[in-house]
Amino acid sequence: xxxxxxxxxxxxxxxxRNHAMPLEALRYDLTPAGLHYLLxxxxxxxxxxxxxxxxxxxxxxxxxxxxxxxxxSRPRVSAPVTLECAGNGRALLDPRPISQPWxxxxxxxxxxxxxxxxxxxxxxxxxxxxVDVGFAGADHGLEGDVEQDYxxxxxxDEAMRDDLLLAYEMNGHPLPPQHGFPLRLIVPxxxxxxxxxxxxxxxxxxxxxxxxxxxxxxxxxxTEDDVVGSPVERIHVRSLLLPPGYPSFQPRVRHVSAGxxxxxxxxxxxxxxxxxxxxxxxxxxxxxxxxxGPEPAPHAxxxxxxxxxxEPGPHELCCRATDASGATQPLQPEWNVGxxxxxxxxxxxxxxxx
Amino acid sequence: xxxxxxxxxxxxxxxxRNHAMPLEALRYDLTPAGLHYLLxxxxxxxxxxxxxxxxxxxxxxxxxxxxxxxxxSRPRVSAPVTLECAGNGRALLDPRPISQPWxxxxxxxxxxxxxxxxxxxxxxxxxxxxVDVGFAGADHGLEGDVEQDYxxxxxxDEAMRDDLLLAYEMNGHPLPPQHGFPLRLIVPxxxxxxxxxxxxxxxxxxxxxxxxxxxxxxxxxxTEDDVVGSPVERIHVRSLLLPPGYPSFQPRVRHVSAGxxxxxxxxxxxxxxxxxxxxxxxxxxxxxxxxxGPEPAPHAxxxxxxxxxxEPGPHELCCRATDASGATQPLQPEWNVGxxxxxxxxxxxxxxxx
Numbered sequence: 001x002x003x004x005x006x007x008x009x010x011x012x013x014x015x016x017r018n019h020a021m022p023l024e025a026l027r028y029d030l031t032p033a034g035l036h037y038l039l040x041x042x043x044x045x046x047x048x049x050x051x052x053x054x055x056x057x058x059x060x061x062x063x064x065x066x067x068x069x070x071x072x073s074r075p076r077v078s079a080p081v082t083l084e085c086a087g088n089g090r091a092l093l094d095p096r097p098i099s100q101p102w103x104x105x106x107x108x109x110x111x112x113x114x115x116x117x118x119x120x121x122x123x124x125x126x127x128x129x130x131v132d133v134g135f136a137g138a139d140h141g142l143e144g145d146v147e148q149d150y151x152x153x154x155x156x157d158e159a160m161r162d163d164l165l166l167a168y169e170m171n172g173h174p175l176p177p178q179h180g181f182p183l184r185l186i187v188p189x190x191x192x193x194x195x196x197x198x199x200x201x202x203x204x205x206x207x208x209x210x211x212x213x214x215x216x217x218x219x220x221x222x223t224e225d226d227v228v229g230s231p232v233e234r235i236h237v238r239s240l241l242l243p244p245g246y247p248s249f250q251p252r253v254r255h256v257s258a259g260x261x262x263x264x265x266x267x268x269x270x271x272x273x274x275x276x277x278x279x280x281x282x283x284x285x286x287x288x289x290x291x292x293g294p295e296p297a298p299h300a301x302x303x304x305x306x307x308x309x310x311e312p313g314p315h316e317l318c319c320r321a322t323d324a325s326g327a328t329q330p331l332q333p334e335w336n337v338g339x340x341x342x343x344x345x346x347x348x349x350x351x352x353x354x
Numbered sequence: 355x356x357x358x359x360x361x362x363x364x365x366x367x368x369x370x371r372n373h374a375m376p377l378e379a380l381r382y383d384l385t386p387a388g389l390h391y392l393l394x395x396x397x398x399x400x401x402x403x404x405x406x407x408x409x410x411x412x413x414x415x416x417x418x419x420x421x422x423x424x425x426x427s428r429p430r431v432s433a434p435v436t437l438e439c440a441g442n443g444r445a446l447l448d449p450r451p452i453s454q455p456w457x458x459x460x461x462x463x464x465x466x467x468x469x470x471x472x473x474x475x476x477x478x479x480x481x482x483x484x485v486d487v488g489f490a491g492a493d494h495g496l497e498g499d500v501e502q503d504y505x506x507x508x509x510x511d512e513a514m515r516d517d518l519l520l521a522y523e524m525n526g527h528p529l530p531p532q533h534g535f536p537l538r539l540i541v542p543x544x545x546x547x548x549x550x551x552x553x554x555x556x557x558x559x560x561x562x563x564x565x566x567x568x569x570x571x572x573x574x575x576x577t578e579d580d581v582v583g584s585p586v587e588r589i590h591v592r593s594l595l596l597p598p599g600y601p602s603f604q605p606r607v608r609h610v611s612a613g614x615x616x617x618x619x620x621x622x623x624x625x626x627x628x629x630x631x632x633x634x635x636x637x638x639x640x641x642x643x644x645x646x647g648p649e650p651a652p653h654a655x656x657x658x659x660x661x662x663x664x665e666p667g668p669h670e671l672c673c674r675a676t677d678a679s680g681a682t683q684p685l686q687p688e689w690n691v692g693x694x695x696x697x698x699x700x701x702x703x704x705x706x707x708x
Contacts, residue, residue, distance in 0.1 A: 006360030010605040012445060015366065016457050019373035022532075024397040034388030034530045035398075042601055043378045044389075091366060099604065103370050143603040176388050178376070247396055249497040250453065251364040 007091070011101040020105025026242040026266050029109070029303070030080060033176050036108030037192075039085050039100060040178065041150050042141025045198050049182045054166070058134070058203035061125030068182050071166060074115040079165070079188070080300035082109040082268040086191035086218060086232045089333065089342030097339030104240060104346055109266070109301045112186045114167035118160050121204070126156070129206035133159040135185050138198035146212045152196050153209025154187065163188050163298070166199065188299035189234050189270035191341070193218050221337040229337075234270030236343040237329055239277050239304070239321035241265035243348050254350045261310045265290075265319055266301040272324030273298075279306040283316035284331055284345065290319065310352045317348040361445070365455040374459025380596040380620050383463070383657070384434060387530050390462030391546075393439050393454060394532065395504050396495025399552050403536045408520070412488070412557035415479030422536050425520060428469040433519070433542070434654035436463040436622040440545035440572060440586045443687065443696030451693030458594060458700055463620070463655045466540045468521035472514050475558070480510070483560035487513040489539050492552035500566045506550050507563025508541065517542050517652070520553065542653035543588050543624035545695070547572050575691040583691075588624030590697040591683055593631050593658065593675035595619035597702050608704045615662045619644075619673055620655040626678030627652075633660040637670035638685055638699065644673065664706045671702040 007015070018039045025035040049068050057063040085106035090097055092104075121133070136151040158164075165186040168175060175181040180197030187194040193213065209215075214231065221229035242264050245256035267274040273295065278287040293303030304319075322328040333344040361369070372393045379389040403422050411417040439460035444451055446458075475487070490505040512518075519540040522529060529535040534551030541548040547567065563569075568585065575583035596618050599610035621628040627649065632641040647657030658673075676682040687698040 006362060007366050008360055012361050012369065012455060013457065013606050014604060015369040016374040016455070016459060017376045019392075020370040022371045022394065022398055024400075025531075027400060028531075032530055032532075034390075034392070034532055036388075038373075038388070040376065041603055043597075044376055046378075046381060101366055101370070103367065105370060140600045141603055142600065142609060147600075147609075176386055177379075177382075178386075178388055246494045246496065246501075249395055249495055250368060252367050255496060255501075 007101055008098060011098060014100045018100055020102065021108050023105055023240060023243055026240055026264065030171055031108035031110050033110070033170055033173070033179065036110055036179070037085060037106040038178055039106065039192065040139065041143065042139040044178050045138040045140070047138055047182060047198060052182055052200070054183060054200060054202065056120060056124045056202045059127035059130050059206040060204045062123065064120065064124050068168065071115055071168060071183065075119070076113065077116055077165060078111055078113040079163070080109055080111050080297050081186055081188045082107065082299060082301045083192045083195060084235050084238070084268070086193055086340045089344065090339030092344070093333050093335050093339050093342055097337060099339060107240070110170050111172065112165055112167040113169035113172070114165040114186070116162060117164040117166055117185070118162055120166070121160060124204065126204045127206050130156050130204045131207065132156060132205040132209040134203040134205055134209050134211060135196040135199060136201040136203070137196045138200050144212060144216055148212055150196065151211045151213060152194055153205070153211055153214045154194060158187070191232055191235055193232070218340065219338060220340055224337060232340045235268065236341045237269035237271065237321050237323040237327045238343040239265055239267035239319040239329065240346050241317060241319045241348060245350065254348060256310050256350050256352045258310050258312050258352050258354055261308045263306045263308050263317065265304055267304055267321035268301040269321070269323035269327065271327055274302040274321055275324050276322040277304040278320045279308070280318040281308055281315050283347065284318050287320065312352050312354040315350045315352060317350055318345045320345045361455055362452060365452060368454045372454055374456060375462050377459055377594065377597055380594055380618065384525055385462035385464050387464070387524055387527070387533065390464055390533070391439060391460040392532055393460065393546065394493065395497065396493040398532050399492040399494070401492055401536060401552060406536055406554070408537060408554060408556065410474060410478045410556045413481035413484050413560040414558045416477065418474065418478050422522065425469055425522060425537065429473070430467065431470055431519060432465055432467040433517070434463055434465050434651050435540055435542045436461065436653060436655045437546045437549060438589050438592070438622070440547055440694045443698065444693030446698070447687050447689050447693050447696055451691060453693060461594070464524050465526065466519055466521040467523035467526070468519040468540070470516060471518040471520055471539070472516055474520070475514060478558065480558045481560050484510050484558045485561065486510060486559040486563040488557040488559055488563050488565060489550040489553060490555040490557070491550045492554050498566060498570055502566055504550065505565045505567060506548055507559070507565055507568045508548060512541070545586055545589055547586070572694065573692060574694055578691055580691070586694045589622065590695045591623035591625065591675050591677040591681045592697040593619055593621035593673040593683065594700055595671060595673045595702060599704065608702060610664050610704050610706045612664050612666050612706050612708055615664045617660045617662050617671065619658055621658055621675035622655040623675070623677035623681065625681055628656040628675055629678050630676040631658040632674045633662070634672040635662055635669050637701065638672050641674065666706050666708040669704045669706060671704055672699045674699045
């Protein structure tokens with residue numbers, strides 16, 4: 001839990017609107033829509049699907065304007081994709097950056113269905129000079145003194161990847177309002193801020209995207225003096241475990257009976273497949289390899305389990321994943337100004353009764 | 355916003371699991387499932403619908419054991435019902451009771467479909483001596499040092515009302531896991547703690563129900579010395595407005611352009627139909643009647659609107675409903691130990707630009 005001082009009213013306001021995935025929902029391979037984490041920068045906009053259109057313009061030879069039916073009549077692809085908020089774990093930093101105060105549940109793994117982005121961009125005919133693509137949503141607000149429609153830029157080579165989707169369905173149903181109805185971008189492997197919801201305009205740019213959410217928001221800054229920092233992009237390796245036993249209402253300590261307990265969880269990374277998950281029942285003093293589940297789809301989380309012989313007394317359960325790039329979760333958080341990408345190992349307090 | 359001191363880690367833990375309805379969702383007559391408020395006391399349980407059964411027993415002549423198919427083959431009724439958490443508004447009390455720190459969005463109005471409860475109770479043949487009915491769910495935890503399956507009792511005459519439902523669908527789809535799959539009770543007009551989720555046992559009782567959630571939880575207690583207090587039951591009259599304009603990311607001040615603004619909202623009560631909603635743009639110094647929408651179904655919220663001529667400068671928007679019993683929302687909260695039924699008028703800070 002947070003040791004960085006009590007939560008402010010502004011943080012509570014955000015925490016009551018947005019929500020994490022309750023960790024027992026790690027049991028579902030595909031996260032049900034209402035349990036998937038949700039982060040909305042401004043208000044959920046009201047969009048009329050009958051008049052809605054997607055504009056593709058900017059540095060292109062043939063600007064496109066597409067209805068929802070146009071998009072639905074194009075090639076249809078479905079894929080499970082793990083999305084995680086870049087701020088997941090923020091409220092565990094000390095001092096705590098003041099923003100959406102995520103603990104650990106800002107994640108979900110849904111099946112997204114839509115049409116691939118790259119063929120549409122090719123049809124529009126990007127300029128030889130194109131360097132970035134801007135994706136603008138319909139949600140409107142004020143952030144850092146800038147009035148804006150939420151918009152994120154993506155480098156041209158990332159935008160042309162063959163696994164980016166313009167998604168109109170989540171888990172086989174039309175997108176719920178809060179997840180971007182009628183259309184959102186899905187960028188597998190990148191933190192969720194890139195997968196723009198309520199998408200309505202795609203701008204191909206022959207100069208670097210300079211919008212707020214790339215240039216000022218979502219920057220890794222080591223100190224306040226580090227004004228520029230570096231961009232927040234791909235998801236850092238992380239694992240989570242489904243807290244075993246049953247909880248107290250508050251505080252949410254876990255209660256487990258002694259004996260064999262199968263601890264289950266999920267692991268994921270935007271830098272490559274998961275190759276190892278280690279489990280500790282003593283706060284990280286000793287580790288043992290967990291058993292990995294079947295190799296998942298390329299950007300879906302991987303199941304893992306560990307057969308734990310629970311002995312009476314207090315325990316701190318931890319898990320720690322390693323991906324194919326060799327990256328491993330740190331034991332302690334690495335602080336930064338915005339509170340991004342804190343992938344330190346989870347710690348779950350458990351009381352084992354005889 | 356809360357002026358009662360900063361939120362504690364235990365409250366944040368609850369706030370990140372459970373979630374309010376974002377107030378812009380007041381625009382939907384029927385609240386989409388993932389936007390409806392959610393309060394889970396313990397963990398969301400995993401229920402296998404193939405083996406799940408509902409037991410109806412206790413002081414009855416003919417105990418019943420019913421499968422989901424048994425229930426689905428019985429008479430089917432759908433109704434829109436406004437559910438509100440008894441703790442809605444708790445975090446606006448001073449001092450703030452430490453529990454789920456709701457601001458104002460712990461409400462929703464979904465269409466619930468299921469089979470009426472009363473005919474089933476009659477088939478089971480309640481004893482002449484029956485006084486209460488206990489409704490037990492599958493969620494298990496520790497609360498107030500009592501290990502328990504969540505269970506609430508209801509007086510026999512309330513349980514025999516003809517509008518209580520054993521609901522297996524929400525908005526036309528099977529219940530989502532977090533809203534009680536496969537079956538929940540719906541008690542129109544009562545605070546949400548009565549509409550037990552993940553229902554698996556109904557006990558007819560010939561002595562008063564003495565479970566934790568009635569006898570210790572959900573009591574209106576004026577002071578800590580008032581150990582017994584009175585039960586929390588029906589929903590107190592309340593109205594909410596959809597914050598106009600657009601927000602800042604944090605803090606969530608609203609920005610509106612000067613001129614005619616149609617302010618919309620909803621109002622509801624467990625004590626009778628809504629007969630009046632008043633609107634104030636100056637923090638409650640002056641009030642004017644809002645226009646009420648069509649008479650809704652008996653326990654659904656009622657739409658209202660007010661044509662506000664927004665003049666430049668800061669404004670505090672308020673709304674205040676009155677129901678057919680004559681009850682009106684208080685201007686200031688009425689404090690109690692558990693932080694229940696705070697139906698004081700909403701106050702929305704708005705900056706109007708010229």
